[in-house]
Amino acid sequence: xxxxxxxxxxxxxxxxxxxxxxxxxxxxxxxxxxxxxxxxxxxxxxxxxxxxxxxxxxxxxxxxxxxxxxxxxxxxxxxxxxxxxxxxxxxxxxxxxxxxxxxxxxxxxxxxxxxxxxxxxxxxxxxxxxxxxxxxxxxxxxxxxxxxxxxxxxxxxxxxxxxxxxxxxxxxxxxxxxxxxxxxxxxxxxxxxxxxxxxxxxxxxxxxxxxxxxxxxxxxxxxxxxxxxxxxxxxxxxxxxxxxxxxxxxxxxxxxxxxxxxxx
Numbered sequence: 001x002x003x004x005x006x007x008x009x010x011x012x013x014x015x016x017x018x019x020x021x022x023x024x025x026x027x028x029x030x031x032x033x034x035x036x037x038x039x040x041x042x043x044x045x046x047x048x049x050x051x052x053x054x055x056x057x058x059x060x061x062x063x064x065x066x067x068x069x070x071x072x073x074x075x076x077x078x079x080x081x082x083x084x085x086x087x088x089x090x091x092x093x094x095x096x097x098x099x100x101x102x103x104x105x106x107x108x109x110x111x112x113x114x115x116x117x118x119x120x121x122x123x124x125x126x127x128x129x130x131x132x133x134x135x136x137x138x139x140x141x142x143x144x145x146x147x148x149x150x151x152x153x154x155x156x157x158x159x160x161x162x163x164x165x166x167x168x169x170x171x172x173x174x175x176x177x178x179x180x181x182x183x184x185x186x187x188x189x190x191x192x193x194x195x196x197x198x199x200x201x202x203x204x205x206x207x208x209x210x211x212x213x214x215x216x217x218x219x220x221x222x223x224x225x226x227x228x229x230x231x232x233x234x235x236x237x238x239x240x241x242x243x244x245x246x247x248x249x250x251x252x253x254x255x256x257x258x259x260x261x262x263x264x
Contacts, residue, residue: 049167050255051167051255052165052166052167052170052171052253052255053165053170053182053253053254053255053258054160054165054170054180054181054182054253054258055179055180055181055182055211055246055253055258055260056182056183056184056211056257056258056259056260057183057184057207057209057210057211057258057259057260058209058211058245058246058247058259058260059209059254059259059260059261059262060208060209060245061208062208062209062238063208063235063236063237063238064208064209064237064238064239064240064245065206065207065208065209065210065211065212065232065237065238065239065240065245066092066093066210066211066212066239066240066241066242066244066245067092067093067211067212067214067228067239068092068093068094068095068119068159068181068183068211068212068213068214068242069081069092069093069094069095069214069215069216069221070094070095070121070159070213070214070215070216071094071095071096071097071100071104071121071215071216071217072097072099072100072121072125072161072215073100073217074216074217075100075103075104075107075216075217076217077216077217077218077219077221077222078104078107078216078217079107080222081216081221081222081225082110082111082114082116084222084225084226084229085114085116085225086114088226088229088233090229090239091115091116091117091240091241092116092117092239092241093116093117093118093119093157093241093242093243094111094116094117094118094119094216095119095120095121095157095158095159095181096108096118096119096120096121096143096147097121097122097123097124097125097143097161098122098123098124098139098142098143098146099123099124099125101143101146101147101150102146105150108147108150108151109150109151111151112150112151112152112153116241117153117157117241117242117243118147118151118153118155119155119157119158119159119181119242120140120143120144120147120155120157120158120159120178121143121158121159121161122139122140122143122160122161123138123139123140123142123143124139125161126139126161127161127162127164128160128161128164128165128166128169129164129165129166129168129169132168133168133171133172136168136169136172136173137172137175137176140158140172140173140176140178141176143155144176155178156177156178156179156243157178157179157181157242157243158173158178158179158180158181159180159181159182160180160182163182163183165180165182179246181211181242181246182211182258183211183212183213184205184207184209184210184211184212184258185202185205185206185207185210185211185212185213186213187201187202187212187213187214187215187218187221187224188201189214189215189218189219189220189221189224190215190218192218192219192220193220194220195220195223195224198218198220198221198224198228199224199227199228199231202224202228203227203228203231203232206231206232206235206237208237209245209259209260211242211245246260247260247262250262250263251263
């Protein structure tokens with residue numbers, strides 16, 4: 001006996017609906033998988049967005065460079081760093097977190113009073129790529145207000161925690177009138193490498209327009225600093241604050257290496 005199976009219109013519609021639902025589930029699962037592995041700094045081809053990068057260094061023929069200190073945890077070695085900078089008559093840039101400011105307000109005042117520049121390093125040192133734009137702005141605003149209150153300075157420089165950034169992070173900072181600053185020379189003092197290693201690493205990498213990264217509480221940073229400063233001076237470098245190194249207008253940032261360049 002031959003059995004014929006005839007689908008009713010209702011059954012055919014139900015089957016078609018199930019197939020469509022299955023295809024949608026497969027599509028969105030694929031999107032989620034690829035999104036988790038995507039580079040947060042990459043531009044979106046669909047949106048045609050340009051990849052934004054911070055200022056890593058300044059493309060300049062002048063033998064000028066800036067040194068900077070990130071302050072997030074501890075302050076044991078900060079007075080010695082400040083004494084060394086004063087002895088060499090140098091002004092530098094300190095990027096401060098909100099909880100460091102709250103714990104060491106007198107040091108914040110001293111850093112500012114001695115002529116150094118205060119930069120924004122966020123309130124809680126979070127992974128900013130995990131936050132939405134409003135939360136990023138809140139992190140910046142809290143530190144902005146604290147620095148203004150304690151020092152009278154209006155900060156214009158921002159360094160993202162962990163060196164992590166994305167278009168969203170840079171856009172949020174730019175909308176708050178901040179220049180986003182990275183570095184081209186990492187002292188690696190945060191790894192507690194020896195004084196000799198810090199000196200060797202930094203002096204071998206100095207270049208015109210460099211931005212050097214130190215930490216205020218690196219175990220051997222204060223010890224290494226005098227030799228590094230003496231070497232830079234001997235090589236003819238002028239050491240300035242970051243805001244005195246970067247271009248404020250008529251510039252662009254090369255996305256390939258983060259060089260801030262003057263427009264022709």
